[in-house]
Amino acid sequence: MAAKRIVVLYKSSLLAQGLQVALRDANGSDVHGLDLEAPGVLDELAALAPHAVVMDPRELKPEMMAELIELMLTLPLECVVSLRWGENAVDVLRKERVEVGKARDVLAAVVGMGEAGLEE
Numbered sequence: 001m002a003a004k005r006i007v008v009l010y011k012s013s014l015l016a017q018g019l020q021v022a023l024r025d026a027n028g029s030d031v032h033g034l035d036l037e038a039p040g041v042l043d044e045l046a047a048l049a050p051h052a053v054v055m056d057p058r059e060l061k062p063e064m065m066a067e068l069i070e071l072m073l074t075l076p077l078e079c080v081v082s083l084r085w086g087e088n089a090v091d092v093l094r095k096e097r098v099e100v101g102k103a104r105d106v107l108a109a110v111v112g113m114g115e116a117g118l119e120e
Contacts, residue, residue: 005030007048009055011037015085036060042071054081
């Protein structure tokens with residue numbers, strides 16, 4: 001099985017760079033670190049097409065947030081790991097795409113009923 005590609009987004013953080021090395025060493029994944037302040041960082045993220053992204057959302061510039069979210073929707077992401085450097089918890093956001101044909105399908109996806117659908 002091919003190694004999963006993981007991208008750690010950081011803003012000049014030694015902790016993020018250490019995490020990058022630890023992830024690579026722990027499971028042999030294809031791990032890349034991208035500095036959020038580097039020119040073309042979102043283009044580079046798109047080109048890498050990772051399976052997972054690890055980041056501290058507080059490090060994102062507000063003007064970058066919408067573009068990053070739009071980009072993440074087009075990537076083959078399985079999850080986004082949102083962490084806050086210095087805290088002892090992470091949020092793991094799993095990506096699930098649900099095809100919908102009508103408003104009731106959207107409602108079913110939002111309330112977590114998935115393919116079971118809504119009762120008539």
